[in-house]
Amino acid sequence: MSTVFNLKGGLLSLASATAFAWGAAAIADDETIKIGVLEDQSGDFAAATNVKVNAIRLAADEINEAGGIDGQPVELVIYDTQSDNRRYQEFMRRVLQQDEVDVVFAGFSSASREAYRPIVNQFDGLAFYNNQYEGGVCDSNMIVTGAVPEQQFSTLIPWMMEKYGPNVYTIAADYNFGQISAEWVREIVEEEGGSMVGEEFIPLGVSQFSQTIQNIQQSDADFVVTLLVGAAQASYYEQAASANVDLPMASSVNVGQGYEHKRFTPPSLADMYVTTNYIEEIDTPESNAFVEKFREMFPDEPYINQEAANSYIAMNLYKQMVERAGTTDHDAIRAVLAEGDVCFDGPSGRTCLDPESQHMSHTIYLARVNDDHSISFPKVWDDIEPYWLGDAGCDLTVNDPSAQYTPSNPPPAN
């Protein structure tokens, strides 16, 4: 019931968001380290992203209590980007030019990241993208802490094919995340000797799925890969369950991000398998301690997802890099990154930044949604590195193409 009557939490976060933004405009203090936070606190993606902002607040609180970064307190400058790509561009300009932040934590959807990335490049800023995504961004101005396809799909898809069979049907959101993720699924399925029996791209905002459900039933799929994004598309699960589509599902986005298993009535998500680097059900001492202190500070938080953990880890990685560099200067931070041992023992275990791609290694958990929507973990892959970009030729210690690559469009050979 706490999500329904979340009056206090909602008002509080609204009030504090305004306070932070106002505070930033008023105080021009060189003694603080300013961190811009651009996340969707309202709009289509809010359910998955409010928690990221709270994770950053938690980390900032902890860092400040422990004496700040190198003795300097952290100050957050938070803007609500409203799930709107134009807001990302507007606020990214504002934090970099007007608020003069030292680093930005920004973005949920890949469309929003691609909307703000040119602006970060233009002003030579530094941005953390703390989201799982379709991979391929080779850009020295970006540090990515979310999981990528070689971590999520190269574990998930072969495991699913072995357990359920080689025929795969993909339904994906029709924009860069869904398109590129689907390409990854296609590649891995073919590599493993399976076949794609269907692939369908759904425009964002579509909420009625009868025809899609019928297409899936007419194919002889062994399992369905769902790469649906946003609140409207999540209606698929309820509709598929009520049409009795009795197929296992595999996903890189659900559960770990939008906690659909908590929001939907069982058993609409039953038999879904998700590879994620963190969700609150992970039962390790580190995870339990994280959940406990999170809930202490934000008792009304509906769910602590992988993005929350990644944002929390990112804050601590940034602290470490600034302290080792002795400055917030980007070149100095990149020099620290290039040493290759920027690691943090956080809620999801040990994670390290890869200097070539500036992506992060992860322990990957295979989460299964049971009939009663509880979570079990049939498999854990330790320390999966973000190998693809580096193998394909992206090396940010050498050059900076500021581009996004895909399996069908890899970096140029050098």
Place this chain on the structure above:
Amino acid sequence: MELLAAAFAMFYQFGDAFAFLVIASAGLAVIFGMMRIINLAHGEFIMCGAYVTAVAARTGLPLALAILLGAITAGLIGMLIERLVIRHLYHRPLDSIIATWGISLIATQGVLIVLGSTMAGIGTPLGSVEVGGQTFSAYRLVLMACAGALLIGLYLLFYHTRFGVLARATIQKPETARALGIDTRRVYGLTFGLGAALAGLAGGLYAPTMTMVPTMGATFIVESFVTVVVGGADIFVGAAPAAAILAVIKATLTAGYGQLFGQIGLLVAVIVVIRLLPGGLSAWIKKTGR
């Protein structure tokens, strides 16, 4: 037998699209057709109906009653808003668009602040039916029946009740109606309330099948406006046939080319209709019928 199953599958897809278009657009059509008010808060009345239905259903009320409660709540809120805002804007259609748009923004953000960014769903009842090896959601068949019942109910209401006579008189010749002693202000209020209640009903009926978020009304709005624009001012000779035609376009394109083309098809249909039949289907049917 195989042919029968294929025919059923086709009918099901058509019926599903038809039901969605009719149920989503009925409230909009009544308010626009009868009162010439373009209600941009239509989606938020839908959201209101869905939220009330979900909360009521979770407290243990039977789903049908919960949906009814959702519709009634949306209707009452509609009447309140008519009294406070819309009433003053009857001769200022552009201003009423701005006002209802403002109401929609306030409603979405208000719900977000008060109830949070998402709410637990209630699950679709009735399970599935099997036809020719394929399974279909039974609740969707109920929705199709509801769409039919809704059209019949509205027809009876407007053509076979005293309220219907008063409403049509008020809308056609307000001055004459007033001279004959009809309380036209009350009729306007009730008509707007009816439109809002129909929107609430749409939300209630689709609540069990959808994700509950404050912006959920937006997923109905495009298709309901498309239906009303193609249909024109009259809900019976306009919106209903428009929904049938659009459902054929949408179901065929979606089946053949995927969801994206289904949506494109709807928008192209609107463009063509606006160009060729500026008054929508209803104006054309009435003119050629005469």
